[in-house]
Amino acid sequence: MRSIMAGVLATASFVAPASIAQEYSWQPDRPINIIVPWSAGGSTDQVTRVVAPIIEEALGTEVVVVNQPGASGSTGTRAALDAPRDGYTWTANAIANNATYAVTGLVEDTSIDDYHIYLHVANVPMVSVNIDTEFQDFPALLEAMETGSVTVGTAGVNSSGGMALAAIREAAKNDLNGARMITYDGGNPAVIAAASGEVQSTTQLAVEQTEMVRAGRLRPLTVLSDEPLEVEGIDPVPPITEFVPDFHVAADYFGVFIPTGAPQEVYDTMDQVWQDHVMESEELRSYANDHGAVFAPSYGEEAREIAMPVVIAEACARVERGEAVVDPSEIGIDCSGS
Template identity: 85%
Template sequence: MSALSRIAIVAAAAAFAAPLAAQDYSWKPDRPINIIVPWSAGGSTDQVTRVVAPILEEALGTEVVVVNQPGASGSTGTKAALDAPRDGYTWTANAIANNATYAVTGLIENTSIEDYHIYLHVANVPLVSVNADAPYQTFPELLDAMQNGSVTVGTAGVNSSGGMALAAIKESAEGDLAGARMITYDGGNPAVIAAASGEVQVTTQLAVEQTEMIRAGRLRALAVLSDTALEVEGIDPVPPITDFMPDFHVAADYFGVFIPVGAPQEVYDTVDQVWQDHVMNSEALKSYATDRGAVFAPSFGEGALEKAMPVVVSEACARVTRGEAVVDPSEIGIDCPAE
């Protein structure tokens, strides 16, 4: 079964799992809601948003449309959501670390996580995988090739989870991994397909984007950026990167949907309640997470921000360390720990 087929089945299950309850909420939308996914179809953000959208649609009693608008490491679609009328009908979706740090890298000026009401659903983990025909059988072998040879790595760009994963690996490696050459695509799915087809040798995109290709024998997973092994049905356990890099810093990579501030308060009050009533215990979302190698972790509001701040701080401050920051994180309320 293809990845998109699995997603369609899970999304259909979500639609039947949640009863129509629009009358229970103070906000009753009278037209479709658009969720802008700032990445291409089939990637991690797109996958999970298409599972969550039917849950929201059924609860709110209106159509929820997922709109793919990729470009510039997710900043093109994100800015489109910020520029849209603040009436509650245009949302966006992403990894929270992206929305919180676009200003740090200069991709979107004068923005921070305070521009959104936050609704998280899963945490994702990047995988280091190679094309099935690549000669690298272990993560140390791949590191050696990155240090002493030339290796192409497919990601969705420097600001994507895959791009940040590769940068973190380079930063933590004992030697210079100058041989790792990043090739960027419009989303995680195209980057993974490139690795599976042999267009590039490696990908560091998220597990949810890779599991189908690994099950099909097109990719071979060498390490997961976690401190515990990744265990997903149909795939051999993937060793944690801390087995090879004990000091590697791991922070859970939370994903969600975000509603720009400025809409009527009843919008946020309603979505808060919908999240509590229909997403926090969604069987469809749990099934998606289990099948694809994600962590089921819904939350919203201040609790969501508190949960996600470690990855926000980690990614923002890593930009400073790597010389990629054009705005100091402190200017958008992120304090980096003293070295």
């Protein structure tokens, strides 16, 4: 997983006392809401609840994480975009989701340009199976997906797990008709379904699965990376390129996004908060190391540049799979070279 990150250097909890907060140009006078458009316990929810207290302490104001799942994350995303553009309603997600919802028609008239971008970690999908299944390695699971019947729990077609399954289908050059996706309101319910045996497998993110793997409820078979996943308490998980050498890997960045249109002082302040506190956060670094994510904070134009490969890959893959209802070129994404 390290090589795909080449070039990367890097509900509410408590209310920090005002004396701790620095004197930024924006001084919030009421709580800030971060809408997580997925259920509690999933990858976006987990890391947002690590970042929210860091922002609270810096600003000296309450930061409330609000779960609003539905329609592959588009319900909460739409709510954030429809809220007053005053700087008090943000959203959180994988950036590829926010940047490509318009391509699939889930959120109309939106693009990456609708947000100021604050990235914190990169995640990697992991293919795991219930510990009681017969599948001992990824080739065995892939064969069953081709010739038999396998249920796969994900958070929906637009989730990281759904997109991972679609990428596996594409890379296998086979429809994998035996793989039957069962969708849930978030990554955590999908992983719990696999751990309980309600479905046989899951392709959700590693950060959503590591605890169930440590508990002996899931057997990890591969990660969608070009490097093994190494997390304390878990045997190294082999990369998918070991089994499918030409599998295309793009780092899946997650972050917090503030819709455009707020006073400039909101963005100036958050740029400084990200620089001063998030990019040096040991709490965030520890979360990433413990859960199988990559610590990779960035913001602004640098964040956009870093994230564009996964944005382009996901948007153009939608076209190739026949899932696009809007041509990516209409939201500034060129698929001619993909």
